[in-house]
Amino acid sequence: MVGRRAFLAGLGAVALAAPTATAWASPGRRSAQAGLPLTVVNNSGEFGNGSIRMYIVGSDLETKTQSRVTADGRLVPVSLSDNGSDGFADYAIPLAGSGETMLSLPSMSGRIYFALGGELKFRVVADGNGNPALQYPAGWVESDPNFRLLHDSVEFTYVAPGVGDLNPGMYCNTTMVDQFSVPLAIRLDGSRFQTTGTLVAGGRQKIFSQIRAQAGFSSLVVDDLRVLAPGHGLDAGRFDSGYYRSYVDKVWHTYRGTDLRIRTNRGLFTGRVDSADQFTFLSDGGERTAPFARPSTRDVLFCDGALTSPNDGITGPVGAILAAGLNRSTLHSHADQPTTDAGSFYRDPVTNHYARIMHANTVDGRAYGFAYDDVAEYASYVQDGSPSRFTVTLTPF
Structure with a gap:
């Protein structure tokens, strides 16, 4: 499954609010006829089309250059x-008049x-190379x-x-990993409707x-903006x-004397916390992960730091499942991971209540509340190898 991690990699490991380093080439301009039909529907009920601006920005998959899309569907390198x-680039694409x-x-x-x-x-x-x-x-x-x-x-x-x-296809998601502000829904037509x-x-x-009502989380609300x-x-x-x-202390204490079993596409990995206070896992095929140090709160929430998951097929998948179990607070109570029963998620008082609330308020129970919410396929993500149309809808406020 291509999750949000792949999107960020495709964006060139974008550092938001900071310059993004990319390779530079001159790809010229693309034909508008080669693209995937995109439909934008404004059902917000709060803002008319004339009050909404769209921006499509990212990375050219062939040249790896940072690029933006014009109103006629051309992919153009940023300059x-x-x-x-005023120091800013105007990449706005107005919505249709109605x-x-x-x-x-x-x-x-x-x-x-x-x-x-x-x-x-x-x-x-x-960037650092002048590009x-x-x-x-x-x-x-x-x-x-x-x-x-x-926005x-x-x-x-x-x-x-x-x-x-x-591999040809469309891979897309709605995301709350950084913030939630505007209710957006996506539809992907292709081999099936999703x-x-x-x-x-x-x-x-x-x-x-x-x-606002959740203890410890209320200050995350910024007025009626996000x-x-x-x-x-x-x-x-x-x-x-x-x-x-x-919660991390409880997990680390539990698995000093008990096995934690994590199953990935590579097989079953069994691990314990060792005398150096690190979690190390050994697969049934004899492959050993890199050790995981005790993560901080920031590491858990960003699924990073001590929980960094390299794209190596061994440490990476295990780290992703560890991070998901910590955010969902299932690691202490479930020695077999990943847990797939949503009813067992977010039951401990110390849990990612932000993600819990996002999931609780979606029709299909899926959301991207943290970076590894795609573990066990609970992310608001769809894909299709032969897409025919992509629709984004601003849904009612």
């Missing part, structure tokens, strides 16, 4: 000369942003010029037939009110940096 007199907006989506890996009631500010900068790189909006950073603007995005990788040695991301009736209001993911909240001083300490 320092795109910055206007009804649905139609566009051709080129082969690329990126994001479709929507700004409601204003325009997003993107800036093109030079053009794009600074993305970071709605969780108060100093970001987009902080007071209502959100969906992520996708569209591989047209014949692009390098990549949809995800739709909230329950009144879902946006319920998410805001339930997080809810910050707790990892970003931690960095902003809005969330307790020691929140997960007691």
